[in-house]
Amino acid sequence: MRQAQAGWIAGTAAAALVAVGALTYAVAGDGGSSAKPSADSADAGFARDMAVHHQQAVEMSYIVRDRTDDVEVRRLAYDIAQTQANQRGMLLGWLDLWGLPKVSAEGPMSWMGMGDMPSEGEGSLMPGMATDAEMKKLESLSGRTAEVYYLRLMTDHHKGGIHMAGGCADKCTVGVEKQLAQGMVDAQQSEIDLMAGMLRERGARPEA
Incomplete structure (x- = not known):
């Protein structure tokens, strides 16, 4: 059953990658x-x-792929890395098309009214992002311990991503970007549900 669900998410990810080209084309057409x-x-x-948030998810996913032989976790990590790397490329491509800078002078999250949100001082710049210390810890683990730690980190990462994507779905004005943001909300919630089951199978909960 779990493999079937993971396969469904992999298929959804593949469909999302096909949609990337269409969405980018639509923006380019404007x-x-x-x-x-x-x-x-x-x-x-x-x-x-x-784009920054996704980059960390890609990094985390490739880290855990090198630290476990578990097929289910490696498949999930690969799907997340591929989907978010492609979405990141699309987001940066839109900024190029719009002739806009990729870094804001106001800092991250200002578009959601969170420009003054306190930083933990360890690399956690936006909701759900892992700190530098947490990234280093993931690199130091292996096997079942690495799997559980990754699934917990990615669950928090997805929750933060859903918060941000939901903000764009409400506030953004470019139709295809709003569509992508809502797709992120739906896909990442599905992955959170999948990861909750994977943690239960490993005798763990989403929270440490």
Whole structure:
């Protein structure tokens, strides 16, 4: 049953990658429009911040793939890495199409009114992101311990991602970006549910 569910998510990820091309094409088709988002818009802010958020998910996923032989965890990690790497490329590509900077002078999360959110000082820049210390700990683990730690980190990471993507679904004005953001909410919630089951199978809970 678990393999079937994981296979469904893998298929969903593959479909999402096909959609990436269509979504990017749609934005490119509006390249000459005067309705491009501004640098301080939710559209630009989400694209910048989610690109950074996704990059860490990709890094975490490749770390755990090298630290476990478990087929289920390795498959999930690969699916997350591939999906989020492609989405990250699309978000950065939109910023290029819009002629907007990839770094905001106001700092991360300002588009959600969270520009002054306190940093933990260890690399946790946005909701759900792991700290530098947590990333180093993941690199030091192996086997079942690494699997559980990764699943917990990624669960928190997805919850933060859902918070951000939900903000774009509400605040963004570019139709295809809103569509992508809502797709992230739905897909990442499905993966959270899957990871909860994987943690139970390993005698663990989402929280440490």
